[in-house]
Amino acid sequence: xxxxxxxxxxxxxxxxxxxxxxxxxxxxxxxxxxxxxxxxxxxxxxxxxxxxxxxxxxxxxxxxxxxxxxxxxxxxxxxxxxxxxxxxxxxxxxxxxxxxxxxxxxxxxxxxxxxxxxxxxxxxxxxxxxxxxxxxxxxxxxxxxxxxxxxxxxxxxxxxxxxxxxxxxxxxxxxxxxxxxxxxxxxxxxxxxxxxxxxxxxxxxxxxxxxxxxxxxxxxxxxxxxxxxxxxxxxxxxxxxxxxxxxxxxxxxxxxxxxxxxxxxxxxxxxxxxxxxxxxxxxxxxxxxxxxxxxxxxxxxxxxxxxxxxxxxxxxxxxxxxxxxxxxxxxxxxxxxxxxxxxxxxxxxxxxxxxxxxxxxxxxxxxxxxxxxxxxxxxxxxxxxxxxxxxxxxxxxxxx
Amino acid sequence: xxxxxxxxxxxxxxxxxxxxxxxxxxxxxxxxxxxxxxxxxxxxxxxxxxxxxxxxxxxxxxxxxxxxxxxxxxxxxxxxxxxxxxxxxxxxxxxxxxxxxxxxxxxxxxxxxxxxxxxxxxxxxxxxxxxxxxxxxxxxxxxxxxxxxxxxxxxxxxxxxxxxxxxxxxxxxxxxxxxxxxxxxxxxxxxxxxxxxxxxxxxxxxxxxxxxxxxxxxxxxxxxxxxxxxxxxxxxxxxxxxxxxxxxxxxxxxxxxxxxxxxxxxxxxxxxxxxxxxxxxxxxxxxxxxxxxxxxxxxxxxxxxxxxxxxxxxxxxxxxxxxxxxxxxxxxxxxxxxx
Numbered sequence: 218x219x220x221x222x223x224x225x226x227x228x229x230x231x232x233x234x235x236x237x238x239x240x241x242x243x244x245x246x247x248x249x250x251x252x253x254x255x256x257x258x259x260x261x262x263x264x265x266x267x268x269x270x271x272x273x274x275x276x277x278x279x280x281x282x283x284x285x286x287x288x289x290x291x292x293x294x295x296x297x298x299x300x301x302x303x304x305x306x307x308x309x310x311x312x313x314x315x316x317x318x319x320x321x322x323x324x325x326x327x328x329x330x331x332x333x334x335x336x337x338x339x340x341x342x343x344x345x346x347x348x349x350x351x352x353x354x355x356x357x358x359x360x361x362x363x364x365x366x367x368x369x370x371x372x373x374x375x376x377x378x379x380x381x382x383x384x385x386x387x388x389x390x391x392x393x394x395x396x397x398x399x400x401x402x403x404x405x406x407x408x409x410x411x412x413x414x415x416x417x418x419x420x421x422x423x424x425x426x427x428x429x430x431x432x433x434x435x436x437x438x439x440x441x442x443x444x445x446x447x448x449x450x451x452x453x454x455x456x457x458x459x460x461x462x463x464x465x466x467x468x469x470x471x472x473x474x475x476x477x478x479x480x481x482x483x484x485x486x487x488x489x490x491x492x493x494x495x496x497x498x499x500x501x502x503x504x505x506x507x508x509x510x511x512x513x514x515x516x517x518x519x520x521x522x523x524x525x526x527x528x529x530x531x532x533x534x535x536x537x538x539x540x541x542x543x544x545x546x547x548x549x550x551x552x553x554x555x556x557x558x559x560x561x562x563x564x565x566x567x568x569x570x571x572x573x574x575x576x577x578x579x580x581x582x583x584x585x586x587x588x589x590x591x592x593x594x595x596x597x598x599x600x601x602x603x604x605x606x607x608x609x610x611x612x613x614x615x616x617x
Numbered sequence: 618x619x620x621x622x623x624x625x626x627x628x629x630x631x632x633x634x635x636x637x638x639x640x641x642x643x644x645x646x647x648x649x650x651x652x653x654x655x656x657x658x659x660x661x662x663x664x665x666x667x668x669x670x671x672x673x674x675x676x677x678x679x680x681x682x683x684x685x686x687x688x689x690x691x692x693x694x695x696x697x698x699x700x701x702x703x704x705x706x707x708x709x710x711x712x713x714x715x716x717x718x719x720x721x722x723x724x725x726x727x728x729x730x731x732x733x734x735x736x737x738x739x740x741x742x743x744x745x746x747x748x749x750x751x752x753x754x755x756x757x758x759x760x761x762x763x764x765x766x767x768x769x770x771x772x773x774x775x776x777x778x779x780x781x782x783x784x785x786x787x788x789x790x791x792x793x794x795x796x797x798x799x800x801x802x803x804x805x806x807x808x809x810x811x812x813x814x815x816x817x818x819x820x821x822x823x824x825x826x827x828x829x830x831x832x833x834x835x836x837x838x839x840x841x842x843x844x845x846x847x848x849x850x851x852x853x854x855x856x857x858x859x860x861x862x863x864x865x866x867x868x869x870x871x872x873x874x875x876x877x878x879x880x881x882x883x884x885x886x887x888x889x890x891x892x893x894x895x896x897x898x899x900x901x902x903x904x905x906x907x908x909x910x911x912x913x914x915x916x917x918x919x920x921x922x923x924x925x926x927x928x929x930x931x932x933x934x935x936x937x938x939x940x941x942x943x944x945x946x947x948x949x950x951x952x953x954x955x956x
Contacts, residue, residue, distance in 0.1 A: 355936065357858075358858060358934070358936065359858055359859065359861070359936055360851075360854070360855040360856065360857070360858030360859040361859070362855070363849070363919075364818070364850060364851070364852055364855070365850075366744055366745055366818070366849065366850050366900055367744045367818075368744075368816070368818045368850065368852060370852075441740050441741045444740040444741075444897075445740035446814075447812075447813060447814025447815055447868075447869065448813075448814035449814075450740065450814070450815065451814055451815055451816045454816065454818070455816070459744050460740075460741065460742070460743060460744070462741075462743050464743040464744075464745075464747075464750070465743050465744050465745075468743075468744065468745060
């Protein structure tokens with residue numbers, strides 16, 4: 218066909234530049250490496266690692282020199298002997314790549330790739346880790362795992378939820394935890410925290426921080442709206458949350474759990490940006506009576522930084538009423554930038570756990586004494602508020 | 618002298634088994650079974666009276682046989698007939714039975730099978746219901762409403778006859794080889810539609826355990842209301858996975874209408890009541906069962922459900938059993954290769 222060409226254009230002109238002639242160009246030879254270069258010159262081979270398996274499975278179809286064809290044919294027909302098969306692999310390298318794509322990648326290569334990938338992902342002891350991971354997968358698929366009576370799934374919380382939140386806490390908000398030694402290492406305790414940030418991100422970050430600094434799981438008490446919402450409610454239960462009611466709080470505390478409560482509720486989380494770090498009313502003090510009845514210490518917790526993640530500048534009360542939610546937030550970015558507005562601002566966070574307030578010294582009927590409950594509630598609230606002011610003074614800037 | 622026990626609802630599988638078992642109890646002299654239809658199988662030494670508990674004839678049976686213990690088992694979730702006839706049977710039947718009991722001077726004990734359905738199922742539920750708690754959202758229809766009304770009548774009876782010890786049992790969902798209920802029919806579906814974005818906590822009670830608890834309550838005669846459930850909870854997704862069945866997450870709204878469509882096609886499908894239960898589930902506190910009733914179930918929720926799972930046809934996603942134990946997998950595999 219080449220003789221029909223009238224105007225030799227581009228690479229069709231001279232041999233050696235991918236002209237379709239039988240001999241590859243010098244450029245192609247150099248690309249194919251030293252072994253291919255040797256093949257064309259029919260030089261006796263000295264390949265350090267001849268792959269007999271490849272040679273045996275690959276009957277060569279075409280070769281540039283007679284000698285190579287003969288040797289390759291021998292290699293294909295007979296059992297690969299040391300001398301006969303030596304030249305064959307180099308033929309294969311080219312021909313299998315160019316002429317026979319259906320042959321695919323040999324199984325041993327797949328295995329090797331898989332092994333190295335596993336070693337890459339799971340480290341040195343990859344066999345053990347991989348077996349563990351497969352066992353984990355199997356447990357999840359067959360449902361062979363345990364949840365506690367609140368629906369808490371420790372395995373999925375540790376492996377997925379906390380693992381996903383940890384980089385956000387460490388890299389995005391750069392959470393700094395202080396006073397983690399104030400969290401009891403065992404037995405029931407009630408962590409009481411301020412609430413802010415439009416979306417309860419502060420609760421999630423406190424959960425991660427508590428788990429990473431003490432190894433205990435913080436069991437949050439959530440509003441019933443949380444459990445009414447699909448997906449959110451499911452994840453909340455799996456992460457260890459339960460409904461914020463006296464029955465559940467007391468039950469968890471009696472069971473020796475570390476329970477987290479945000480008594481400000483929606484009033485705290487949905488307050489406008491202008492009222493940041495000003496604590497709202499601490500509910501009706503139900504958390505104090507629960508702690509008193511079970512005699513567990515109250516650990517005040519102050520979170521600085523969450524107020525700035527979604528600065529709430531407006532609300533759409535009518536839409537909120539329509540949807541049955543407490544508020545529809547408007548932030549400087551949220552409806553304006555669409556989903557991008559959902560990215561929280563990277564404020565610098567400080568979480569401080571204060572000295573525990575003991576409740577076991579009160580006598581029997583103390584939990585039913587409204588005045589006493591009110592006083593203790595106020596004491597906790599004041600502690601959190603004062604700590605917030607102190608932390609704000611120490612913070613150099615919002616994003617530093 | 619042994620007790621004379623009248624058992625209602627003996628023609629159901631559970632009722633028949635309970636009556637047979639009770640008749641072999643040394644503390645029991647005679648067992649009289651009552652139902653509107655004859656029992657399908659042999660009842661052994663149990664005397665069967667074909668009567669409707671809504672008929673005054675039941676009063677004559679109680680008085681004539683000098684019955685001292687009545688076990689009321691015929692409050693049932695669904696079964697045959699339409700909703701209104703089931704309600705008629707559950708509520709009016711209980712009312713008439715209690716009226717007959719009230720006039721019987723020989724009566725000393727009353728054991729009523731209620732259900733954990735009285736607690737309803739909602740997002741505002743506490744994790745675990747104790748016997749003193751009431752439903753957060755009062756059930757307004759269905760079986761739960763029946764049970765609520767039945768319990769109301771039983772409480773009224775207990776007030777009027779303080780000399781009778783009244784035991785009310787609220788079992789969690791019963792599971793077992795022969796047990797049939799809307800929930801178990803749902804689990805028997807080849808592909809299980811689940812409410813999207815919800816994962817209810819479920820508790821189960823093995824039917825054998827329930828029979829033991831009934832026997833315990835009948836012979837022991839402890840006054841009060843008791844939750845009955847196996848320990849621990851299973852989530853809905855966990856239960857479906859353990860059956861090896863694929864689940865199909867469906868928006869909650871659609872689950873009801875899908876149920877309607879399936880019902881038209883004659884396939885058992887979740888009712889509205891069941892749909893709510895599948896969203897939020899329910900947990901029962903069984904502390905009083907242990908402390909006061911003195912009953913200890915043999916099965917946990919998990920093992921009771923496993924027994925049930927073994928009796929249904931395995932789902933398409935069932936994995937083969939693992940050959941080697943998971944712990945120390947590498948070592949086991951290595952030594953297995955050598956040996």
